[in-house]
Amino acid sequence: MRRKTKLALFSGVLLASAIGSAVTSAPAQAQAKEQFFPVLVYRSGAYAPNGIPFANGYVDYLKLVNARDGGINGIKITFEECETGYATDRGVECYERLKGKGPTGATAFHTLSTGITFAVTDKTFADKIPVITAGYGRADSADGTVFAWNFPLGGTYWTSSDMLIQHIGKKEGGLDKLKGKKIALVYHDSPYGKEPIPLLQERAKMHGYELLLLPVTHPGVEQKATWLQIRQQRPDYVFLWGWGVMNSTSIKEAVATGYPREKMYGVWWSGAEPDVTPAGDGAKGYSALVFLAPAGQGAVHKDIVKHVYDKNQGTGKKEEIGEVLYNRGLTAAMMTVEAVRRAHIKYGKKPLTGEQVRWGLENLAIDDSAIKKLGFDGFMTPVSTSCADHEGGSMARIHTWDGKKWAVQKEVFRPDMSIIKPMIRASAEKYASEKKIAKRDCAKEAG
Amino acid sequence: MFYRENGQFKSTYASDQQMLPILQDRVFIAALLVFAFVVAPFLFSDYLFLSLLIPFLILALAAIGLNLVVGYCGQISIGHAAFMAVGAYAAYNIALRIPQLNFLVVLVLAGLIAAAVGILFGVPSLRIKGLYLAVATLAAQFFMDWLFARVKWLTNYSHSGSVSTAAVELFGWIVDTPPEKYVFLLGVLAVFTLVAKNLVRCHIGREWMAMRDMDIAAEVIGIRPVYAKLTAFAVSSFYVGVAGALWGFVHLGSWEPLAFNLTLSLNLLFMIIIGGMGSLLGSYFGAAFIVVLPIVLNQFPQWLGIPISTAMASHLEFMIFGALIVIFLILEPHGLARLWAIGKEKLRLWPFPH
Numbered sequence: 001m002r003r004k005t006k007l008a009l010f011s012g013v014l015l016a017s018a019i020g021s022a023v024t025s026a027p028a029q030a031q032a033k034e035q036f037f038p039v040l041v042y043r044s045g046a047y048a049p050n051g052i053p054f055a056n057g058y059v060d061y062l063k064l065v066n067a068r069d070g071g072i073n074g075i076k077i078t079f080e081e082c083e084t085g086y087a088t089d090r091g092v093e094c095y096e097r098l099k100g101k102g103p104t105g106a107t108a109f110h111t112l113s114t115g116i117t118f119a120v121t122d123k124t125f126a127d128k129i130p131v132i133t134a135g136y137g138r139a140d141s142a143d144g145t146v147f148a149w150n151f152p153l154g155g156t157y158w159t160s161s162d163m164l165i166q167h168i169g170k171k172e173g174g175l176d177k178l179k180g181k182k183i184a185l186v187y188h189d190s191p192y193g194k195e196p197i198p199l200l201q202e203r204a205k206m207h208g209y210e211l212l213l214l215p216v217t218h219p220g221v222e223q224k225a226t227w228l229q230i231r232q233q234r235p236d237y238v239f240l241w242g243w244g245v246m247n248s249t250s251i252k253e254a255v256a257t258g259y260p261r262e263k264m265y266g267v268w269w270s271g272a273e274p275d276v277t278p279a280g281d282g283a284k285g286y287s288a289l290v291f292l293a294p295a296g297q298g299a300v301h302k303d304i305v306k307h308v309y310d311k312n313q314g315t316g317k318k319e320e321i322g323e324v325l326y327n328r329g330l331t332a333a334m335m336t337v338e339a340v341r342r343a344h345i346k347y348g349k350k351p352l353t354g355e356q357v358r359w360g361l362e363n364l365a366i367d368d369s370a371i372k373k374l375g376f377d378g379f380m381t382p383v384s385t386s387c388a389d390h391e392g393g394s395m396a397r398i399h400t401w402d403g404k405k406w407a408v409q410k411e412v413f414r415p416d417m418s419i420i421k422p423m424i425r426a427s428a429e430k431y432a433s434e435k436k437i438a439k440r441d442c443a444k445e446a447g
Numbered sequence: 448m449f450y451r452e453n454g455q456f457k458s459t460y461a462s463d464q465q466m467l468p469i470l471q472d473r474v475f476i477a478a479l480l481v482f483a484f485v486v487a488p489f490l491f492s493d494y495l496f497l498s499l500l501i502p503f504l505i506l507a508l509a510a511i512g513l514n515l516v517v518g519y520c521g522q523i524s525i526g527h528a529a530f531m532a533v534g535a536y537a538a539y540n541i542a543l544r545i546p547q548l549n550f551l552v553v554l555v556l557a558g559l560i561a562a563a564v565g566i567l568f569g570v571p572s573l574r575i576k577g578l579y580l581a582v583a584t585l586a587a588q589f590f591m592d593w594l595f596a597r598v599k600w601l602t603n604y605s606h607s608g609s610v611s612t613a614a615v616e617l618f619g620w621i622v623d624t625p626p627e628k629y630v631f632l633l634g635v636l637a638v639f640t641l642v643a644k645n646l647v648r649c650h651i652g653r654e655w656m657a658m659r660d661m662d663i664a665a666e667v668i669g670i671r672p673v674y675a676k677l678t679a680f681a682v683s684s685f686y687v688g689v690a691g692a693l694w695g696f697v698h699l700g701s702w703e704p705l706a707f708n709l710t711l712s713l714n715l716l717f718m719i720i721i722g723g724m725g726s727l728l729g730s731y732f733g734a735a736f737i738v739v740l741p742i743v744l745n746q747f748p749q750w751l752g753i754p755i756s757t758a759m760a761s762h763l764e765f766m767i768f769g770a771l772i773v774i775f776l777i778l779e780p781h782g783l784a785r786l787w788a789i790g791k792e793k794l795r796l797w798p799f800p801h
Binding site: 118138 | 493606
């Protein structure tokens, strides 16, 4: 019995300390010259192989800015990681945990999960904190008049699927040649995987191809049934919309069923090193979209090695610098830092609130010369946003795994916005009416 | 010394049958209610409300619902998250299609729809028992997962299967700040707990318990198994459906079918096993254990100022959480509610145990 009381006491202490710290951490600390960056990561669970390099890249860039420049215009960056495990409920908990930290609250969130994005989008209206979903999230959130706090910088799943269709259209010798073809979408059965479907359906109506929808349940290690269907239906192309272990499993299954990898195209989240290396030589010939950041190293990586890793401050392993997802984390951090820098011009060089950072995000203008100056030459395409357009222009290339590394093809694709724009508007209108949100008047805010 | 019923005589049937026969208990519960309703909304931070208290309140309601059918009626169900999903999507569709309806009416209608579905999936319980029934209820889980992911009308043709709702409004009161949500949920939970407590004390609850303890004997003394089992499923699904609607509308705001997957079903089951089967108080304890403990464990190293990596902290969380479940079940198989009861027994004798 004594053991029991001890246990009860232990759990009581746990609970009491939980409540105690949650209560005391609420009031903001004295105005320190610090800008707080929340970092939502997943370093454990089924998606860790992809979550870790992204998180390392993100954190390394923040460390670099502190070590090399002494912060953003002299304002030191502080950050804290929170483990979501790619689970929506834990992601929301992390968001709540981190949103009020630092002297001015969280700068901006990168959720790194479409599910978490959907869940926190609602909360941003009250909290006034931007949510940046560079290359993921909800496609309709590109409409800044409704989704006032979402920034799908660089592209969404509608632009990415559009570019993939354009690519295979070109390969076939014209989009009209797609008539009668069969395209299978193998997708993660979650909001992430379902996002591209409306656009692919819209395009199917235009070009007359047949779209096969093959959902794969989380986490995606069991795909035998899916690939049996592919063997029966013999689609001309397979689009892969997976994440984490699902990607490598798909490629392995393609090898097992003998589906040519040359006809498989992944979205930009299905084209990194952890996706192809487990499949070994079998992955050769598999292609994927690549948007902001391909693999490789540039000037910024040299700085990171010099200022961070050589001082034993590195987050990950030195060999992994320059991997696809590492670079994507790096780029995501860079765009956030640049947004803060941009907002400093308007609000002065002091710690900024989420609302002030939003102005920076809405007035981002990272052109080619800026990219070069930042050391990202060759790693990203220009981004230019506005109050109404939160996406800032999307373009991408295709890269193919040659067995050892990702070989980037030269050709650059741009989405056909005449198809996507009306879809974004319709979807955003629906969201606004469901949630009873008043639309922003961008002309008025600018004036 | 203080917790004794000496001198509290019962001179009427009413006072003998009241819910809390001991004066100290009544004072304690009254104080707790006053604290929870009046003091707590001003005391805690938003984080505490949104991440701990609100999920705790809703899942406690769901755990009570599950406890009615598993703990009181003895019919194991591992598909109860499906009924939460039914409640949530029913409420969503009702609110979407009849927007002028009061949210309380929406809540009750959603609960009734969930109850109807619960009765349907409770029918197998008339023929099969125990583990076989558990597997049959699993069908509810898979069926509902499939239904809400594939039937587009139910999600108002949302392309990603994700639906979103506006803030709850009650008679002009817009429930949107964390303390408001908390008070609203607390009110709902208090009413539902009171109803559940009385249900299990009256003839219906006694029928359920008779069914649980020995179904043949219960039948012999004149309890209709069809009626007893199906009412248990209906009431349980009603509770869980209401909890699901609240989970969607008040806690999540927008959700996808994945929000009500098998993991949630299992978590609900763990709540009542750890908290205590056949105990309303146990449902509260279990919900607190499952909701609060992982979050506390995850942040514990940080509060102590131990610098460990995020990955390590979350691995530790899983290990300690798993170990604690095993430890609690070994030390007290009847759950935390039983520990509480033992504590009360000891308190009666304190400070002079025999």
